[in-house]
Amino acid sequence: MQRQAHAAAAAQTRRGHAHGHWRRGVELKGRGEDEQAFAAFRQAVASDPDDSVYWLNLAHTAARLARHDEALAAARRALAIDPAAVAPACEIAVEQLLRSHRCREAVELVDALPAEATKSRDLHVLYVTALLGAAEPRRAVDAAMAAIGADLAFARSHYLLGCALSDLQLHEEAAEAFRTAWLLEPTMLEALEMSVHRRQHACRWETFEADVRTIERAHAHGDVARSVPFALMAMPVDAPTQRHSAAVHARIYSGRQVDRDSRRRRVRAQGPLRIGYVSNDFARHATMQLLIEMLERHDRSAFEIVLYSYARDDGSPMRRRTEAACHRFVDISQIDDERAAAAMRADGIDILVDLKGYTSGARIGIFGRRPAPLQVGFLGYPGTCGSHHLDYFIGDPVTTPPEMAPQFTEKIAQMPRCYQPNDGTRALPAAVARSLLGLPEAAFVMCCFNQIYKLTPAVFDVWCALLRDIPGSVLWLMPSGEQAARNLRREAAARGIGPERLVYAPPLPLERHLARLQAADVFVDTTPCAAHTTASDALWAGLPLVTVCGETFASRVAASLLTAQGVPELVAGDLDGYARIVRELAAEPARRAALRERIAHARSEGPLFQGARFARDLEALYLRMAERARAGLAPEHLWAAASA
Numbered sequence: 001m002q003r004q005a006h007a008a009a010a011a012q013t014r015r016g017h018a019h020g021h022w023r024r025g026v027e028l029k030g031r032g033e034d035e036q037a038f039a040a041f042r043q044a045v046a047s048d049p050d051d052s053v054y055w056l057n058l059a060h061t062a063a064r065l066a067r068h069d070e071a072l073a074a075a076r077r078a079l080a081i082d083p084a085a086v087a088p089a090c091e092i093a094v095e096q097l098l099r100s101h102r103c104r105e106a107v108e109l110v111d112a113l114p115a116e117a118t119k120s121r122d123l124h125v126l127y128v129t130a131l132l133g134a135a136e137p138r139r140a141v142d143a144a145m146a147a148i149g150a151d152l153a154f155a156r157s158h159y160l161l162g163c164a165l166s167d168l169q170l171h172e173e174a175a176e177a178f179r180t181a182w183l184l185e186p187t188m189l190e191a192l193e194m195s196v197h198r199r200q201h202a203c204r205w206e207t208f209e210a211d212v213r214t215i216e217r218a219h220a221h222g223d224v225a226r227s228v229p230f231a232l233m234a235m236p237v238d239a240p241t242q243r244h245s246a247a248v249h250a251r252i253y254s255g256r257q258v259d260r261d262s263r264r265r266r267v268r269a270q271g272p273l274r275i276g277y278v279s280n281d282f283a284r285h286a287t288m289q290l291l292i293e294m295l296e297r298h299d300r301s302a303f304e305i306v307l308y309s310y311a312r313d314d315g316s317p318m319r320r321r322t323e324a325a326c327h328r329f330v331d332i333s334q335i336d337d338e339r340a341a342a343a344m345r346a347d348g349i350d351i352l353v354d355l356k357g358y359t360s361g362a363r364i365g366i367f368g369r370r371p372a373p374l375q376v377g378f379l380g381y382p383g384t385c386g387s388h389h390l391d392y393f394i395g396d397p398v399t400t401p402p403e404m405a406p407q408f409t410e411k412i413a414q415m416p417r418c419y420q421p422n423d424g425t426r427a428l429p430a431a432v433a434r435s436l437l438g439l440p441e442a443a444f445v446m447c448c449f450n451q452i453y454k455l456t457p458a459v460f461d462v463w464c465a466l467l468r469d470i471p472g473s474v475l476w477l478m479p480s481g482e483q484a485a486r487n488l489r490r491e492a493a494a495r496g497i498g499p500e501r502l503v504y505a506p507p508l509p510l511e512r513h514l515a516r517l518q519a520a521d522v523f524v525d526t527t528p529c530a531a532h533t534t535a536s537d538a539l540w541a542g543l544p545l546v547t548v549c550g551e552t553f554a555s556r557v558a559a560s561l562l563t564a565q566g567v568p569e570l571v572a573g574d575l576d577g578y579a580r581i582v583r584e585l586a587a588e589p590a591r592r593a594a595l596r597e598r599i600a601h602a603r604s605e606g607p608l609f610q611g612a613r614f615a616r617d618l619e620a621l622y623l624r625m626a627e628r629a630r631a632g633l634a635p636e637h638l639w640a641a642a643s644a
Contacts (some may be wrong), residue, residue, distance in 0.1 A: 405637060
């Protein structure tokens with residue numbers, strides 16, 4: 001009995017000590033002294049490890065300190081001790097898993113909760129985010145509806161519903177969900193931007209002009225908390241709007257921990273220059289279609305190439321080819337940005353190259369932590385990142401002339417010809433007969449295989465005018481599903497064009513796509529977001545392409561490709577000039593034939609599809625960057641030599 005009493009007294013003393021440490025931790029946390037609070041909460045759980053409140057406080061403080069593993073462990077402990085702590089503990093745990101890109105684990109954690117467990121609105125929202133990251137959009141729709149049911153007026157839930165519907169290619173429904181979020185919270189401009197973007201995927205343009213002007217005005221006034229830079233690429237907004245959108249998005253990462261010593265670390269003075277490329281497209285993807293030969297052609301004696309991948313292994317031949325095209329292939333898909341940056345820092349990367357920008361799945365937060373002395377934006381994103389995260393942006397004399405420098409926060413580094421690499425080793429399959437493609441044999445076929453969201457009402461007006469003016473012409477497109485196809489037919493009818501003048505093509509593997517491209521007469525480009533990879537496909541197939549050289553990088557890519565291919569006469573300054581070129585080509589079959597011959601000849605003789613030449617030019621540009629850094633000089637514009 002005495003022993004039991006002694007044990008009970010000791011336990012009571014430990015609980016008292018634990019409570020004292022906890023109270024001290026709460027006071028410190030309230031004063032913003034998180035490190036000291038964390039230490040106090042650790043003493044509390046050490047004294048009384050069976051109190052979920054102490055573990056919850058430890059988890060929350062660890063999360064504030066970006067100690068994600070400790071936060072996750074503490075939250076899991078609280079969850080195991082007390083079912084009543086389900087919502088707060090699970091929220092913290094899921095947040096930590098999401099930060100580490102462990103979306104599947106986050107989903108499984110929520111799925112394992114008892115059916116009767118109370119789920120907060122915020123937990124529902126985190127669950128939707130996890131399901132989206134785990135590529136389960138149908139379940140994400142159900143979870144988003146549960147979040148909306150928990151709080152109908154919470155705009156974020158409607159926004160995430162829009163994301164889930166987007167992943168299901170339900171563009172019109174997604175647009176309405178995003179618009180609802182914006183109406184509930186008018187300061188949530190990113191919701192309006194996404195609504196317009198989704199409507200572009202569906203070719204729904206009823207409020208297009210008014211919505212675009214609303215977005216442009218909001219950025220001009222500067223009162224924007226969040227933005228979606230990629231969504232603005234295909235909208236007719238000016239360059240300052242695009243730069244401001246990028247800057248707003250970059251601010252999300254500006255408060256994260258940054259290695260302030262990176263700029264003081266010099267590029268290594270000896271040995272091969274170590275280049276790291278970061279992407280989630282090291283698989284069967286359009287980016288790799290462009291990049292692969294250049295990677296293979298890097299000079300392995302002078303450059304050490306490390307690829308940092310956060311994509312799943314799709315098992316494709318392109319993935320295997322990519323893994324073989326570098327010194328090291330590093331999977332960072334299951335670690336957070338902080339650890340990824342630390343790994344790159346430990347690897348001694350001299351120049352870290354971002355191949356994603358603000359495209360889907362991007363991890364610009366890695367670059368925000370400054371893991372390399374020099375950081376460069378290249379290929380994957382057609383615009384500025386809007387912050388100090390990147391030092392250079394790689395362009396060329398057409399896409400990034402000196403007068404466009406104010407559009408970029410980065411310094412411009414020009415390739416001497418075209419910024420876009422290409423794979424000149426791929427095959428060119430034989431052309432496919434028009435009869436097998438649903439095309440009229442004698443028609444003048446204008447094609448555009450750009451993603452349909454790049455199409456604007458202004459460009460469609462021109463296309464329909466061309467259809468009216470050119471007898472027997474058809475327009476060959478690849479809409480993103482039945483919604484876009486239906487709406488395009490309606491828009492064409494409103495412009496006096498019958499449905500038989502629009503021919504729709506399904507997505508195909510690359511070789512079959514290159515084969516069918518040769519059946520067209522001319523590729524008619526979009527603006528303000530021009531053809532990029534699709535333009536290279538057209539030129540590889542020998543197809544003349546007509547484009548407008550606009551005021552932003554995204555609008556000038558096809559112009560750069562055409563210039564490199566030796567056919568700059570296909571570049572117009574505006575839509576009137578663009579329409580005139582197409583009409584001339586329709587009326588002059590001999591000119592079309594001559595253009596095809598020139599483009600086909602340039603395939604082997606011109607610079608556009610010469611991977612080895614591109615690799616040497618890019619390496620020379622990297623060396624120019626490195627020389628400045630080794631000399632202790634800040635990044636500066638690196639213009640291509642006029643004679644190049």
